[in-house]
Amino acid sequence: MSTTNLPEGALTGITVLSFAQLAQGPAAVQMLADLGATVIKIERPGAGAWERSWAGGDAYLNGESLFFLGFNRNQRSMTVDLKSPAGKEIIRKLAASADVVVENYRPGVMDRLGLGYDDLRAINPGIVYCSGSGFGPDGPYKDRAGQDLILQAESGLAWATGRRDDPPTPVGAPIVDIHAASLLAFAIVSALLGRERTGVGMRVESSLLEAAMHLQMEPFTYHLNGPFLRERCAEGTPTRFHGPPYGVYRTKDGYLALSMNPLPKMADLLDLPALAAFDDAAAMADPASVKRVIASRMPDKTTEEWMTLLAAADVWCGRVNSYDDVEAHPQVVAMGLIDEVEHPTAGTVRVLRSPVRMDGEAGVPPTSPPMLGQHTDEILRELGYDAAEISAMRESGAV
Numbered sequence: 001m002s003t004t005n006l007p008e009g010a011l012t013g014i015t016v017l018s019f020a021q022l023a024q025g026p027a028a029v030q031m032l033a034d035l036g037a038t039v040i041k042i043e044r045p046g047a048g049a050w051e052r053s054w055a056g057g058d059a060y061l062n063g064e065s066l067f068f069l070g071f072n073r074n075q076r077s078m079t080v081d082l083k084s085p086a087g088k089e090i091i092r093k094l095a096a097s098a099d100v101v102v103e104n105y106r107p108g109v110m111d112r113l114g115l116g117y118d119d120l121r122a123i124n125p126g127i128v129y130c131s132g133s134g135f136g137p138d139g140p141y142k143d144r145a146g147q148d149l150i151l152q153a154e155s156g157l158a159w160a161t162g163r164r165d166d167p168p169t170p171v172g173a174p175i176v177d178i179h180a181a182s183l184l185a186f187a188i189v190s191a192l193l194g195r196e197r198t199g200v201g202m203r204v205e206s207s208l209l210e211a212a213m214h215l216q217m218e219p220f221t222y223h224l225n226g227p228f229l230r231e232r233c234a235e236g237t238p239t240r241f242h243g244p245p246y247g248v249y250r251t252k253d254g255y256l257a258l259s260m261n262p263l264p265k266m267a268d269l270l271d272l273p274a275l276a277a278f279d280d281a282a283a284m285a286d287p288a289s290v291k292r293v294i295a296s297r298m299p300d301k302t303t304e305e306w307m308t309l310l311a312a313a314d315v316w317c318g319r320v321n322s323y324d325d326v327e328a329h330p331q332v333v334a335m336g337l338i339d340e341v342e343h344p345t346a347g348t349v350r351v352l353r354s355p356v357r358m359d360g361e362a363g364v365p366p367t368s369p370p371m372l373g374q375h376t377d378e379i380l381r382e383l384g385y386d387a388a389e390i391s392a393m394r395e396s397g398a399v
Helices: 024-034 065-069 085-097 117-123 149-156 175-198 208-216 219-225 262-268 274-278 280-285 289-300 305-310 323-327 328-335 378-382 387-396
Strands: 015-019 038-043 076-079 098-103 127-134 200-208 249-251 255-257 317-319 338-343 349-352
Touching: 015 085, 024 038, 024 065, 024 098, 024 127, 024 175, 065 349, 076 378, 085 117, 085 387, 098 175, 117 127, 127 175, 149 175, 149 208, 175 200, 200 208, 208 219, 208 262, 219 255, 249 289, 262 274, 274 289, 274 328, 280 289, 305 317, 378 387
Parallel strands: 015 038, 015 098, 038 076, 098 127, 127 200
Antiparallel strands: 249 255, 255 317, 338 349
């Protein structure tokens, strides 16, 4: 397939057919696109991908969903009716020369369309077929809807987070979705590497449930191997296995996070003799009391004053920043973590750049997320269809 208008990247020459939707699939595909893969996003004629018509917080720029704009850069859009014979034939032709297929419909949807792994590997034995799902391809929950909050709940992540007397506390970002996307991208690249040795593709799979469990690898291992987890702390220790002073504390003008630090050292720096009375065993047995002692001292100084004092002593600590603070964070600015793309309708869209650097570069320079069906005719011409055939398919609604 053509890589027209895409600069060179580590995955240049790899073609991906994307049937991705929501967050898990599109975030995975965008990682591949950021590294130079040619991604053809297959969308429904007229309606487009689901994420074009939804945005958290009703966030739109000139009618364009920021949810879509944030997950679909460096891609080409093609509209195809997957239920029509002509549409299925287009997908088979694309699959014959593609390297990767990515889909995260509910299990069985692509098989019922005649576009499942067995169908496409019969056409292209080298295809890497990636399937993401909410709860996996089998088992009693396989047909249930999977979404980040649901999996934070089902996996125990929300139960493990928050103060003792608070309800279970989900994380304030879709970490399960994005971690699941990273696992899919990792599996795809691994399968492509394996294909280099064998010449044969494979099916790779992961789910939101597996991603949510993987995020909790440390505490769940403690749980599986003995009673090492404590109840949630009344004073708000973020986990059920770290000892004090681990946690977040109110300062004179904000909040400060303290990580794992020796209590004798903290007692000296904070001028808290009472803290020195706690040895490790006593602190682990009564973390709430330790935290109250520390919390009583922290409002005496501003966050910046504490940071200056503690960081100079190599205490593991950090400011609790708002999103406005993060945007202006000197390290965020220095690393260029925020980028811009120009969209024909939305205008200038500020986005997070690729989190991966190759030879010092953060993937290929970002290009605008595509308009719906923007590349349909171009891709059909690349497949060998002439103008009359393309016109007929448009009239029939196949594309």
